[in-house]
Amino acid sequence: xxxxxxxxxxxxxxxxxxxxxxxxxxxxxxxxxxxxxxxxxxxxxxxxxxxxxxxxxxxxxxxxxxxxxxxxxxxxxxxxxxxxxxxxxxxxxxxxxxxxxxxxxxxxxxxxxxxxxxxxxxxxxxxxxxxxxxxxxxxxxxxxxxxxxxxxxxxxxxxxxxxxxxxxxxxxxxxxxxxxxxxxxxxxxxxxxxxxxxxxxxxxxxxxxxxxxxxxxxxxxxxxxxxxxxxxxxxxxxxxxxxxxxxxxxxxxxxxxxxxxxxxxxxxxxxxxxxxxxxxxxxxxxxxxxxxxxxxxxxxxxxxxxxxxxxxxxxxxxxxxxxxxxxxxxxxxx
Numbered sequence: 044x045x046x047x048x049x050x051x052x053x054x055x056x057x058x059x060x061x062x063x064x065x066x067x068x069x070x071x072x073x074x075x076x077x078x079x080x081x082x083x084x085x086x087x088x089x090x091x092x093x094x095x096x097x098x099x100x101x102x103x104x105x106x107x108x109x110x111x112x113x114x115x116x117x118x119x120x121x122x123x124x125x126x127x128x129x130x131x132x133x134x135x136x137x138x139x140x141x142x143x144x145x146x147x148x149x150x151x152x153x154x155x156x157x158x159x160x161x162x163x164x165x166x167x168x169x170x171x172x173x174x175x176x177x178x179x180x181x182x183x184x185x186x187x188x189x190x191x192x193x194x195x196x197x198x199x200x201x202x203x204x205x206x207x208x209x210x211x212x213x214x215x216x217x218x219x220x221x222x223x224x225x226x227x228x229x230x231x232x233x234x235x236x237x238x239x240x241x242x243x244x245x246x247x248x249x250x251x252x253x254x255x256x257x258x259x260x261x262x263x264x265x266x267x268x269x270x271x272x273x274x275x276x277x278x279x280x281x282x283x284x285x286x287x288x289x290x291x292x293x294x295x296x297x298x299x300x301x302x303x304x305x306x307x308x309x310x311x312x313x314x315x316x317x318x319x320x321x322x323x324x325x326x327x328x329x330x331x332x333x334x335x336x337x338x339x340x341x342x343x344x345x346x347x348x349x350x351x352x353x354x355x356x357x358x359x360x361x362x363x364x365x366x367x368x369x370x371x372x373x374x375x376x377x
Contacts, residue, residue: 044320045102047094048109049075056092058121059112061128068105071095071319095319100258166259166266167250170230171243174299177231178239184232184297200228202278203294214278214294227270229278232297242299249306256313256320265309265368266302272364273301277357290340292356301357305365307332312369332362 047070050056060070075093096105112121163171177196178184186193198204202225207216217225233239254262280292307328314323339355 044071044095044097044317045099047096047102047105049091049093051091053090053092055116056094058116058125059109060094062112062121062124063105063108064128064131065124066104066108068101068108069097070105071097098258099256099261161251161255163247163251164254164259166262167246167254170250170266170299171246173231174233174239174243174246178233178236181232183235183239185234197232200232201225201294202229202274202296205295208294214292226274226278227267229274229297230270230299230302233299234297238298242303245303246299249303249310253306253310265306265365268368269302269305269309269361269364272367273305273354273357273361276360277301277354280356290356296354296357298354298357301354301361303361304332304358305361305368308362308365308367309369310365312366313373316369316373336362 050059056072060072063070072092072094075091096102112118177200181193181196181200182190184197186197188194198206203214203217204222208214213219233242250262253265257265274296277292277296278294282291282293284290284292307324311324311329314320336355336358339353339358
């Protein structure tokens with residue numbers, strides 16, 4: 044949610060936000076913060092309103108409409124918008140009442156409901172489809188020898204061509220050949236049906252939330268940056284870093300869980316910096332993320348190693364990257 048402007052006069056503020064509502068732009072209006080040097084009895088202090096835009100991807104359109112409004116605030120279209128907006132709100136209340144009457148399932152808590160409600164936005168839906176398609180075609184990263192398509196998918200999408208890696212143990216061998224897509228594409232591969240199912244559920248929850256909050260373009264940028272911060276350390280770092288067993292990277296990893304951890308980190312910071320969003324991640328979600336990290340690293344430290352490692356460094360790298368991006372982006376906006 045971003046602040047758009049302040050408007051003097053309750054009637055003008057109501058007319059403008061009503062017009063925005065008719066365009067499908069949701070707003071939040073509250074009394075504006077007035078500098079302390081304005082006298083307490085001043086009309087400016089009593090009748091100035093701040094307009095916030097709830098969906099950041101509609102901010103640019105709202106700014107354009109603001110310019111038109113400021114040029115002619117008495118345009119009849121703004122006054123007529125009040126009637127239209129009242130009807131829209133009335134219809135929404137009626138729809139909500141009917142849904143509540145017809146739904147017999149237990150009520151979800153507000154945090155979970157916010158994360159899981161509504162249709163999947165386009166980029167999140169595309170990622171889920173790609174992960175499912177590649178997972179099935181590649182037989183969950185373990186194609187049979189007669190499955191040439193599956194073998195090609197695994198060969199081209201992993202962080203490194205494993206045939207090259209087997210020769211010289213260089214995790215950057217494919218990147219040095221200019222195959223930079225490999226920094227991103229391990230996210231589309233998964234190691235088992237349960238691995239895919241768990242990641243898709245988490246992606247549908249967090250991806251839907253982030254994409255709706257920041258818009259498609261910013262969401263795409265976040266995904267790329269988080270993938271870099273997750274996959275590069277996982278793929279390039281060696282085993283037992285600093286002599287600590289279990290703190291290990293490997294280029295032989297698959298899954299979008301590192302990116303999901305990054306989305307979690309971003310949302311955690313965003314909701315702390317902007318409590319006016321009106322929701323936060325549940326304590327149980329923080330416990331689950333902490334549990335995944337502890338069990339993952341402990342399993343590597345005290346258990347045996349397999350050919351396909353759990354991407355613990357990717358999880359940690361994604362979480363830290365997402366949190367840093369959340370702080371840099373959201374703190375800068377104030």
